[in-house]
Amino acid sequence: DEATATPSENKDGKTEVIFWHAMSGDLETVLKEIVEEFNQSHPSIEVKPIFQGTYEEALTKFNTVAGTKDTPTIMQTFEVGTKYMIDSGKIQPVQKFIDEENYDISQWEKNIVNYYTVDGKIYSMPFNSSTPVLIYNKDAFKEAGLDPEKPPMTYSELKEAARKLTKKQGGQTTQYGFSILNYGWFFEEMLAVQGGLYVNNENGRKGNATKAIFNSEEGLRVFDLIRDMYKEGTFYNVGQNWDDMHAAFQSKKVAMYLDSSAGVKTIIDNAPFEVGVSYLPVPDGVERQGVIIGGASLWMAKNISEKQQKAAWEFMKYLATPEVQAKWHVKTGYFAINPAAYDEEIVKAEWEKYPQLKVTVDQLKQTKPIPATQGALISVFPESRQKVVKAMESLYQGVDPKEALDRAAAETNRALEVANKK
Amino acid sequence: MNVLRTFLLYALLIICSVVVLFPVVYAFLISFMDGAEVLQGHIWPQKFTMANYAAAFQKVPLLEFLLNSFIVSLIVMAGQLIVSSLAAFAFVFLNFKGRDVLFFLCIATMLIPWEAAMIPNFLTVQKLGWLNSYLGLTVPFFALAFGIFLLRQHFKTIPLELYEAAQVSGVGRFRFFWNIVLPLSKTSLITLGVYSFLTTWNMYLWPLLVTNNDHVRTVQIGLKQMQSQEISTEWGVVMAAVIVVILPTLLLLFVGQKHLQKGLMQGAIK
Amino acid sequence: MNTSLSMKSSSSVPIRRKRAIWTTLEGIAYLLPSLILFSIFLFYPMLRTMYLSLYVTDHQGNPVQFVGIENFVYLLKDASFLQSAKATLLFVCYTVPASVFLALCLALMANEKLKGIGLFRTFFSSTMGMSVAASSVIWMFMYNPSIGVINKVLSLFGISDVQWLLDPKIALISVAISTIWMNTGFTFLILLGGLQNIDSSLYESARIAGVSYWYQLRKVTLPLLSPTIFFVTTVSLIHSFQTFGQIDILTKGGPMDATNVIVYSIYKDAFINYNFGSASAQAVILFFAVLVVTFLQFKFGERKVHYQ
Amino acid sequence: MAQIELVHVYKSYNGKENVIHDLSVSIKPGEFFVLVGPSGCGKSTILRMIAGLETITSGKLLIGGIEANDLPPSKRNLSMVFQNYALYPHLTVEQNITFGLHTKKISKQEQKQRCLEAAEMLGLTDYLKHKPRQLSGGQRQRVALARAIVTHAPICLMDEPLSNLDAKLRAKMRSEIRQLQRRLGITMVYVTHDQVEAMTMADRMMILHEGRPQQIGAPLDIYNHPSNTFVASFIGTPPMNLAEAKVLESLLLFESGRAMRLHHRLPSSIQQVIVGVRPEHIRLAQPGDDHFVAKVVNVEVLGTETLVTFELTKSEHWIARWNGQWNVHIGERVPLTIDETAFLFFHENGQRLNYSIPSYAAGKEEHK
Amino acid sequence: MAQIELVHVYKSYNGKENVIHDLSVSIKPGEFFVLVGPSGCGKSTILRMIAGLETITSGKLLIGGIEANDLPPSKRNLSMVFQNYALYPHLTVEQNITFGLHTKKISKQEQKQRCLEAAEMLGLTDYLKHKPRQLSGGQRQRVALARAIVTHAPICLMDEPLSNLDAKLRAKMRSEIRQLQRRLGITMVYVTHDQVEAMTMADRMMILHEGRPQQIGAPLDIYNHPSNTFVASFIGTPPMNLAEAKVLESLLLFESGRAMRLHHRLPSSIQQVIVGVRPEHIRLAQPGDDHFVAKVVNVEVLGTETLVTFELTKSEHWIARWNGQWNVHIGERVPLTIDETAFLFFHENGQRLNYSIPSYAAGKEEHK
Numbered sequence A: 001d002e003a004t005a006t007p008s009e010n011k012d013g014k015t016e017v018i019f020w021h022a023m024s025g026d027l028e029t030v031l032k033e034i035v036e037e038f039n040q041s042h043p044s045i046e047v048k049p050i051f052q053g054t055y056e057e058a059l060t061k062f063n064t065v066a067g068t069k070d071t072p073t074i075m076q077t078f079e080v081g082t083k084y085m086i087d088s089g090k091i092q093p094v095q096k097f098i099d100e101e102n103y104d105i106s107q108w109e110k111n112i113v114n115y116y117t118v119d120g121k122i123y124s125m126p127f128n129s130s131t132p133v134l135i136y137n138k139d140a141f142k143e144a145g146l147d148p149e150k151p152p153m154t155y156s157e158l159k160e161a162a163r164k165l166t167k168k169q170g171g172q173t174t175q176y177g178f179s180i181l182n183y184g185w186f187f188e189e190m191l192a193v194q195g196g197l198y199v200n201n202e203n204g205r206k207g208n209a210t211k212a213i214f215n216s217e218e219g220l221r222v223f224d225l226i227r228d229m230y231k232e233g234t235f236y237n238v239g240q241n242w243d244d245m246h247a248a249f250q251s252k253k254v255a256m257y258l259d260s261s262a263g264v265k266t267i268i269d270n271a272p273f274e275v276g277v278s279y280l281p282v283p284d285g286v287e288r289q290g291v292i293i294g295g296a297s298l299w300m301a302k303n304i305s306e307k308q309q310k311a312a313w314e315f316m317k318y319l320a321t322p323e324v325q326a327k328w329h330v331k332t333g334y335f336a337i338n339p340a341a342y343d344e345e346i347v348k349a350e351w352e353k354y355p356q357l358k359v360t361v362d363q364l365k366q367t368k369p370i371p372a373t374q375g376a377l378i379s380v381f382p383e384s385r386q387k388v389v390k391a392m393e394s395l396y397q398g399v400d401p402k403e404a405l406d407r408a409a410a411e412t413n414r415a416l417e418v419a420n421k422k
Numbered sequence B: 001m002n003v004l005r006t007f008l009l010y011a012l013l014i015i016c017s018v019v020v021l022f023p024v025v026y027a028f029l030i031s032f033m034d035g036a037e038v039l040q041g042h043i044w045p046q047k048f049t050m051a052n053y054a055a056a057f058q059k060v061p062l063l064e065f066l067l068n069s070f071i072v073s074l075i076v077m078a079g080q081l082i083v084s085s086l087a088a089f090a091f092v093f094l095n096f097k098g099r100d101v102l103f104f105l106c107i108a109t110m111l112i113p114w115e116a117a118m119i120p121n122f123l124t125v126q127k128l129g130w131l132n133s134y135l136g137l138t139v140p141f142f143a144l145a146f147g148i149f150l151l152r153q154h155f156k157t158i159p160l161e162l163y164e165a166a167q168v169s170g171v172g173r174f175r176f177f178w179n180i181v182l183p184l185s186k187t188s189l190i191t192l193g194v195y196s197f198l199t200t201w202n203m204y205l206w207p208l209l210v211t212n213n214d215h216v217r218t219v220q221i222g223l224k225q226m227q228s229q230e231i232s233t234e235w236g237v238v239m240a241a242v243i244v245v246i247l248p249t250l251l252l253l254f255v256g257q258k259h260l261q262k263g264l265m266q267g268a269i270k
Numbered sequence C: 001m002n003t004s005l006s007m008k009s010s011s012s013v014p015i016r017r018k019r020a021i022w023t024t025l026e027g028i029a030y031l032l033p034s035l036i037l038f039s040i041f042l043f044y045p046m047l048r049t050m051y052l053s054l055y056v057t058d059h060q061g062n063p064v065q066f067v068g069i070e071n072f073v074y075l076l077k078d079a080s081f082l083q084s085a086k087a088t089l090l091f092v093c094y095t096v097p098a099s100v101f102l103a104l105c106l107a108l109m110a111n112e113k114l115k116g117i118g119l120f121r122t123f124f125s126s127t128m129g130m131s132v133a134a135s136s137v138i139w140m141f142m143y144n145p146s147i148g149v150i151n152k153v154l155s156l157f158g159i160s161d162v163q164w165l166l167d168p169k170i171a172l173i174s175v176a177i178s179t180i181w182m183n184t185g186f187t188f189l190i191l192l193g194g195l196q197n198i199d200s201s202l203y204e205s206a207r208i209a210g211v212s213y214w215y216q217l218r219k220v221t222l223p224l225l226s227p228t229i230f231f232v233t234t235v236s237l238i239h240s241f242q243t244f245g246q247i248d249i250l251t252k253g254g255p256m257d258a259t260n261v262i263v264y265s266i267y268k269d270a271f272i273n274y275n276f277g278s279a280s281a282q283a284v285i286l287f288f289a290v291l292v293v294t295f296l297q298f299k300f301g302e303r304k305v306h307y308q
Numbered sequence D, E: 001m002a003q004i005e006l007v008h009v010y011k012s013y014n015g016k017e018n019v020i021h022d023l024s025v026s027i028k029p030g031e032f033f034v035l036v037g038p039s040g041c042g043k044s045t046i047l048r049m050i051a052g053l054e055t056i057t058s059g060k061l062l063i064g065g066i067e068a069n070d071l072p073p074s075k076r077n078l079s080m081v082f083q084n085y086a087l088y089p090h091l092t093v094e095q096n097i098t099f100g101l102h103t104k105k106i107s108k109q110e111q112k113q114r115c116l117e118a119a120e121m122l123g124l125t126d127y128l129k130h131k132p133r134q135l136s137g138g139q140r141q142r143v144a145l146a147r148a149i150v151t152h153a154p155i156c157l158m159d160e161p162l163s164n165l166d167a168k169l170r171a172k173m174r175s176e177i178r179q180l181q182r183r184l185g186i187t188m189v190y191v192t193h194d195q196v197e198a199m200t201m202a203d204r205m206m207i208l209h210e211g212r213p214q215q216i217g218a219p220l221d222i223y224n225h226p227s228n229t230f231v232a233s234f235i236g237t238p239p240m241n242l243a244e245a246k247v248l249e250s251l252l253l254f255e256s257g258r259a260m261r262l263h264h265r266l267p268s269s270i271q272q273v274i275v276g277v278r279p280e281h282i283r284l285a286q287p288g289d290d291h292f293v294a295k296v297v298n299v300e301v302l303g304t305e306t307l308v309t310f311e312l313t314k315s316e317h318w319i320a321r322w323n324g325q326w327n328v329h330i331g332e333r334v335p336l337t338i339d340e341t342a343f344l345f346f347h348e349n350g351q352r353l354n355y356s357i358p359s360y361a362a363g364k365e366e367h368k
């Protein structure tokens, strides 16, 4: 095999670990710091982090080079790429090293483990994980006569609060009550929190998914919510760009919205008002099941030398240590995969400063480990997400929620069908 | 020219300039704002901070990227100018069978969406062992149908008499090309040069694909590295980087523009 | 010198042919670098794309099953592809005439002999120095409904917020506007160059004849500029068909596929959904569509062009 | 009808050297004014300044009595034939000719009419639908001419409009242009390097030399009374023969010892002169004539006439012009005579001396 | 030295009408061959075919005995002056002149040398560093000329190379070119519309009319023995006077009743002729001469000579050309006489009749 041609050692006699990632902005800075520290403490290994664009871009490239001498040792891939990576056959499940070393994975956050366990095997090493949260403007709450410490937990509370928070001036709405980014992830989470499944076969965890079932009652509730609120004029359509959403919130155009836990800190820092963070709301009378983990994990390539794999494993383990995880959590807002990190001093200090961060962790901790919150496992996830986004967008055009949802499901089915042919 | 006309013309010019320049100026102003200010939608920074620039340079090896971009852009520019002008010359001044077919074939390459060709090209470049090298970043762009087309259009305006005169004096075709056609097409060559430089400078996806190494990576990748997906981008920093990135190209444009002076053809023949 | 007449005439045909062959060889020599590069980096991928369009591919883009024209048949029935085709055509119609027209106006103004005109020329061409990515980011900012400057200005006139990029009815137009802005610099520069190449004595003659500005524009400037206009139109047309960057950054093809032009759809299918077969089929359709348009443009457009 | 006045006009292209120096001239309404001068002396420049295509560096231009320095060309109400034709390559001959006529409020029909007339006159009728690049050099020039003619503008500027035409057509055009100009009362400024054109067409002409006006006047006046050697040698083909000579009472002493005797004494103030004689005044001596013998160095038989170049002195060659075809051989020595009244005298600096020899035999030149 | 032969050459630009019809001519090595003809008759086309810039539609071109129809221009070893100059706008005058010399394996120094010589000869020395657009029309033409001169190619083609020069410079250039051509033994094909150039420079000349060769021969032969009315009226300025006449024994009867009596009887086969007389052969009648009286309709005093246009018949005007400046008035009736031997006779179809009146008084024209 060509892959053995990969020089596993560089000229200093160090084992080289090529680490492709998609961390940009401040995340990259932190990541580089951590890698630097690792390299210092592990003289025989040299990890080289290389930015490869967005998750999609990195994946495309990995796809093309996988199996050749240009393959990276470690590859970071977003959660929805899990199934795809497994199917590609180009990766080495980390379970092998867990077994060899008897590595204790119980120290990990169980919900995270849950997500990345497929057929009882852990394929990749969770790394940066996040969940959705409700973020709201406390000042606006006060202004509207709402209790800033009592954010809405159910759909009706949400609607009620949104109505109060919506401000009109002349014919113009200057402040909207609520908003959700047109992004499939939020829909998936709103579904999962009610215990709804995305696809059949237990969310694809019990064999290949063949059919989308998100157009269920649970899914419809989400769509109805959006449609109703939009009709009322309390919901603001922010599009599908994260930055637009942040801008809408920070400029007080929107008083409440859903965001990723990873972004909380920056929002707090930049907002000219007090920011509250809370759990995802659920429909009235529905029991809260918890949230699915988002973010990305690290994958190890298959056709590389033993030595490199070992070194890569070493690096992965290092990333999972409480100290590193604490630092990672504090500096980025992503979860620590190892809850022990939350006992670290720096985390405590940080939570002191940003008590909101703890909310995100709590939400995850309270999640029940059921297939719904384990997350769906399908290889055409990105495509399916596009369909859901389109369905969400069509709501603003007055399309019936049921119809929109059914169409998205049908389109996902077709994608699944094609994918299963391969 | 009467005064009113001049006045109106200036007024129009200024209005158009404002419209055209506004986005750039806007970006420039944003680059001096801190994150909160940006997200609150200010136009004029309340206080000018250079922190964004400092951050931009500190986050990614922007200087090295800039240098790489320069090298790559220059090589591509030179390559495109040479290859395109040779081809355009053949299309205008050499009359051979199948010329029009070949020309249309060349034009047809413009129609191929680069996105569709990218993966096979990546594999080709990989097979050639050109990953992580300037070769892989530049050579695939040397032939440019657009450039050939642009130059052909310009070469066509060169009076045929000049070609005839050269032929009669026994001057070889290449020399005619070199000594007459190229100097006479200075405007178009500069236009094409600027175009090549800028498009190469602005390439993102291809350099990302064929490089794995900060030592050959270009500045657009650096720009992308500063924007994050899930969490808020620091727009001030990004805009600062945008300014840093477009500054050299704008400068190049200003310099090139100076040379695009009054046409040289005046009084060409009779 | 004293070869017989018959020999001379008999040698005529071979000489002519030899000369023709020689010219052809010389022509090929000039074209060789382009031809080689085109073959490797454009024709080969295109052929491969055509080949792949007849297959179902795996995630790596390797053909697994021959399906003939099934990919095409599906696409032509697929509502979202038809929507893409429609969006593409609309986008072309919005951007091409407008950018050429605007750039022409700017070029005409900048071609006047005025003090400081060089500065204006530089201003007008400046958008050429901006990458699509950078410009798109700026425009995204300006279009932002909550903090964007455009809505702020509009609100001064009492116009309520416009969802520039979120309303399927205007998203394409919004993207088109930003595209026109991005294209202006380049188109302007080319047109200005064309204007400056016109023999000044022709203008002098028109000045003496005393014709109005508009008449001169119609009867002298535009016809003489026609090769350049033809060029920029053709190029803009082709580029416009292949618009990608601004869509990716501004709308990602949304809302509701309103801006999902074919190239973006190809990108999504190939790089996000890994449907190389379908993506290839779309690429092939796009290729032939642009080919037809370009061919028509050459056939009917170039007829109106006056080369010197 | 419009008058054109140039008052102390200077022109410089580069801000350093002047191309036109201190030009003052007043062209009368309806006058046919011809500009002549060697190539590069500034003729086109003057036309272009009148047309408003070049700025006037200093001085004043008045058209119809109104200062026109800053008037745009279109306001000057004139037409112009460019030296390089300036035809619109994309328009047909017909469109080229009628270009701009609509501004003069001329009906379509009238435009057509004028165009056909001009085309007829210039032999372009067959080419009305052609594009300029399909025309020969002369045909292009004629199109340019037609374009100026059809406007009927009160002022018309022509820059060597006939230089590419053959003699026959040229002769025809000469009289056509002249008639048209008379009929319409156009003020014409006409640049030419053709002596015949200048002499036959001009009401007045100006001779220019290195941007400086040398003489302005009626053609015959200039021909007969050139104000300096430049004009003398520039007007007339072949040019006037000139030679320096010492004056000794009634004797003209040339270099290398040749002498000619006059029947008159020259004023004693004159000691050193430049003597000028037109070639047609050097005749073959009849027996009994005062004559001198000179060696023939070149003979050009033109059909109508014969030009005989002979050695006046070792270094100076003069030309004699005789009617008909003469069979003279190079190297032959011929007896020549010069009518004394034909001599013109110039100061060493080139200026004409205000002195001429009175003719005692009522010149046959002034027949009837 | 190279010979140029054209054998039954035809040329058509559009595949329909021929622009050149059946042209056969052989230009001898070292010959100075002049092409003349009215504007648009195909002169430039012929030059361009010889140069290889236009294809030959049918027929054969031989250069130095070798078929050259398909030889590329650069292989023909010739130089050319284009009618529209074809200067390279971005090169200086000097670079324009020496452009292409390197192909002839001429050293840099020699190039410089030749360039300076040519510039000197053409008065371009001051402009060597200028660009063409800074030159006047005549200066540009001279640059084009210099470019052809410096190559010393064995064949040189010139298309109206002097049309924009003034008389003086033109006269100088005429002899310079002629001398250079002789000295280098160049074969020259020269297009001009200037009679004087044609007459003085040509070894032989060809008159062309609508693409058809009319007559080829030495200038004087053509002048004296034009083979048809076209040539007769084309060569000579002013052109030969022509008129149709009936022949009645020794009487020429013109329209509207004017008659002229000859001392000879014309052959009885001739009944209807076209009569031709050159303007210089129409003299003012001396007392006692056979004369006729005609009304003067136009007078042009050219300085050297006077052209008198008179009414031969109501509809036909003839021109007489007299030396000197004559004070004749329009409308005057003058007695005129024509030397009988000066008459030329043409067939109605234009061909010259092979008949001329024997001169009984040994013509003064053949002096010595």
Ligand SMILES: Nc1ncnc2c1ncn2[C@@H]1O[C@H](COP(=O)(O)OP(=O)(O)OP(=O)(O)O)[C@@H](O)[C@H]1O
Pocket: D133, D134, D135, D136, D137, D138, D139, D164, E013, E014, E019, E037, E038, E039, E040, E041, E042, E043, E044, E045, E046, E083
């Ligand atoms: N490229 C062309 N296409 C079509 N017709 C042409 C072309 N060039 C010349 N002609 C025609 O061929 C004829 C001969 O043209 P040519 O240029 O040879 O004339 P010429 O004798 O040189 O005239 P001139 O003295 O005016 O330059 C003209 O009637 C002209 O209109």
Ligand SMILES: Nc1ncnc2c1ncn2[C@@H]1O[C@H](COP(=O)(O)OP(=O)(O)OP(=O)(O)O)[C@@H](O)[C@H]1O
Pocket: D013, D014, D019, D037, D038, D039, D040, D041, D042, D043, D044, D045, D046, D083, E133, E134, E135, E136, E137, E138, E139, E164
């Ligand atoms: N645009 C220019 N820039 C600089 N110098 C110029 C320019 N145009 C003309 N000249 C110079 O000015 C002088 C006069 O030029 P002009 O064209 O008026 O001459 P001309 O009398 O028309 O000559 P010709 O009879 O040869 O056309 C020349 O010496 C010429 O070199």
Ligand SMILES: [Mg+2]
Pocket: D043, D044, D045, D083, D159, E136, E137, E138
């Ligand atoms: Mg001139």
Ligand SMILES: [Mg+2]
Pocket: D136, D137, D138, E043, E044, E045, E083, E159
């Ligand atoms: Mg010609």
